[in-house]
Amino acid sequence: MPADPNTRDVRLRRSSRGTRVTAITVQVVFLLAMLGGQLQPMPDLPQVDRDLGPLAWVGMAALALAAVRSLFVGVYLSNEHIRVKSWFRTYTIPLDAGTRCRAVHYESWYVTRGSAYRSVQMLFLSWEADGGRRSRSFPATAVRRSRAIGQADVVNAYITAATSGMLPGVRDYARGAIWRSITADSRERLVLRDAQPARHRRSRVLG
Numbered sequence: 001m002p003a004d005p006n007t008r009d010v011r012l013r014r015s016s017r018g019t020r021v022t023a024i025t026v027q028v029v030f031l032l033a034m035l036g037g038q039l040q041p042m043p044d045l046p047q048v049d050r051d052l053g054p055l056a057w058v059g060m061a062a063l064a065l066a067a068v069r070s071l072f073v074g075v076y077l078s079n080e081h082i083r084v085k086s087w088f089r090t091y092t093i094p095l096d097a098g099t100r101c102r103a104v105h106y107e108s109w110y111v112t113r114g115s116a117y118r119s120v121q122m123l124f125l126s127w128e129a130d131g132g133r134r135s136r137s138f139p140a141t142a143v144r145r146s147r148a149i150g151q152a153d154v155v156n157a158y159i160t161a162a163t164s165g166m167l168p169g170v171r172d173y174a175r176g177a178i179w180r181s182i183t184a185d186s187r188e189r190l191v192l193r194d195a196q197p198a199r200h201r202r203s204r205v206l207g
Helices: 017-039 047-051 053-070 145-163 170-175 177-206
Strands: 074-077 081-085 090-094 100-106 117-129 132-144
Touching: 017 053, 017 132, 074 132, 074 145, 074 170, 081 117, 081 132, 090 117, 100 132, 100 145, 117 145, 132 145, 145 170, 145 177, 170 177
Parallel strands: none
Antiparallel strands: 074 081, 081 090, 100 117, 117 132
16 A cells, blocks of 8 residues: 655755755865865875875765755655754654744854844744743754745644644645745735835835
């Protein structure tokens, strides 16, 4: 008997796309630079650097693995859970009425040194577990602001449908017709919301 397709993890369309492209580009550039240095070392390379050659190969292997892992980074939906895959861990979040998602300003100690970026945002999820409330943000989900807000809207809509007794089409929510409808509506609402302060400023000037 074939497996139920709804139980398979389906990656949310465009989730972490910018993060994946940036990470893979940087990793491949460093990998090629290190490979070139190993295959064609400088004639006057110090002996100490030559002795560190094996460590360079280990570093290249780690970069190659990170580049492969980057292909799978993102948010995944199924009718059993929500999964967020980053480079070092995969987080499995329960699909129940207590789970909520929102977009927050991107912040990473390794990249922004604690500063928050408004134009780049990431997903923040909160859920019930072990009798308490858990929450965390996911820097691996970083995308531009409008996409992050749209993805949060899709995740929340999916949670509502799944926990209201419906059996939502996972692929439709993750990357199909429902995804297109929700993200289009989210963009329209965001444009209207961003236009309101500008209208208020013009009204004050004219007044």
